[in-house]
């Protein structure tokens with residue numbers, strides 16, 4: 263078989279960009295991205311795509327209608343395809359056994375059943391969603407129990423490593439493409455087909471092949487390691503604040519060790535996104551089910567540290583604002599879980615805002631990409647509050663950051679958008695209540711400059727002391743500054 267027709271089930275943050283890049287790099291392949299959501303498909307076929315990713319629009323514009331199609335006609339696309347990616351969501355279970363920890367595989371199972379029902383001929387089914395180890399076994403089981411005569415399936419694991427905000431670059435220049443397959447002649451042939459697709463633009467040495475189970479576990483392990491680095495440096499940031507060390511200097515010194523490396527060592531208000539927390543919890547659950555409690559506890563601590571970090575930051579805001587934020591306006595800069603995306607899933611901003619709202623703060627929220635309706639939905643959803651009407655009255659969403667800070671007591675930076683660095687903070691300081699505070703949860707602003715402007719400045723992993731500031735600015739230090 264030479265793959266001529268690809269179908270991708272799930273037109274989300276993974277399916278959309280991944281298949282757009284495949285269509286772009288493989289003009290000889292027809293790519294159909296399908297989804298059960300009519301709204302999502304409509305948006306993919308419109309000028310305003312359902313997700314924001316740098317450069318995505320250009321890729322889609324080039325290929326859509328040529329060899330890239332977005333459609334709700336799931337069955338027809340599956341029937342026509344030689345190779346089917348499953349890129350549906352695998353969220354944390356919210357019910358039953360494993361609630362709050364295990365991955366919910368109901369969407370994956372639904373895909374497997376639909377594939378079995380409508381397929382004719384030979385198909386390669388590729389698990390791209392992040393799944394627990396041995397999920398491919400369940401897919402194989404469902405497919406083989408429902409296979410019609412003349413139909414055969416090969417199941418591969420090909421987890422996606424893209425990061426939102428840099429998805430197109432990650433897809434075009436991946437550190438590695440991982441393909442796991444059955445250790446048999448038919449398995450090797452299927453791996454070769456998928457390798458052939460990636461070979462259109464990925465150098466062969468970056469394409470790794472493993473057993474299916476190793477491939478599945480490698481994805482969970484990669485996310486766990488990444489999250490662990492964030493939690494490790496965040497744990498050190500708490501020590502820095504308590505001792506007078508500066509986490510940026512510590513991270514730089516630690517990262518110079520080539521065995522450790524410098525990436526992913528920026529202390530912050532915590533990690534977010536749809537994957538880290540979900541995949542960690544899934545790993546913990548798997549370890550528990552396999553009677554490996556020490557392993558489970560080890561990885562559980564990584565997510566516990568993340569919760570601690572964002573709670574600690576929210577508490578520090580309240581503390582610095584004289585132990586009360588009730589009825590005070592705070593300008594929140596950033597609501598997405600990271601820059602260059604409009605995605606708010608598990609965004610630390612949600613949790614910090616929720617703590618502040620519980621304390622009675624009024625929040626003026628500005629984010630360059632997150633829609634107003636999304637912010638309102640997130641902050642009033644039942645997992646965050648049982649008082650949605652009260653919350654609605656306390657939040658206001660702004661299109662203009664300069665309006666958001668008017669009469670505010672503080673600016674709270676929760677996403678590392680580049681544009682925040684370029685704001686005119688002098689102008690902002692003038693219209694804010696005094697003393698005016700900045701809480702930089704992402705360590706992106708010029709703190710010395712803010713202090714010079716008269717802001718009381720707080721950030722993660724560093725305390726600004728009267729002495730060090732007097733030395734660095736040579737100017738009078740505001741009376742409200744923190745001193746040890």
Ligand SMILES: NC(=O)c1ccc[n+]([C@@H]2O[C@H](COP(=O)([O-])OP(=O)(O)OC[C@H]3O[C@@H](n4cnc5c(N)ncnc54)[C@H](O)[C@@H]3O)[C@@H](O)[C@H]2O)c1
Nearest residue numbers: 272273274275276297298349350351352369372391392422
């Ligand atoms: N978002 C990321 O950065 C990222 C990175 C790597 C891996 N992953 C993994 O990739 C998978 C997909 O993630 P995502 O962020 O793209 O999710 P998403 O929620 O953005 O998209 C999933 C899509 O699948 C559709 N869907 C669900 N069941 C369906 C069905 N039976 N038929 C047709 N469509 C169906 C949904 O309507 C939705 O549009 C998850 O397992 C995730 O863990 C995500």
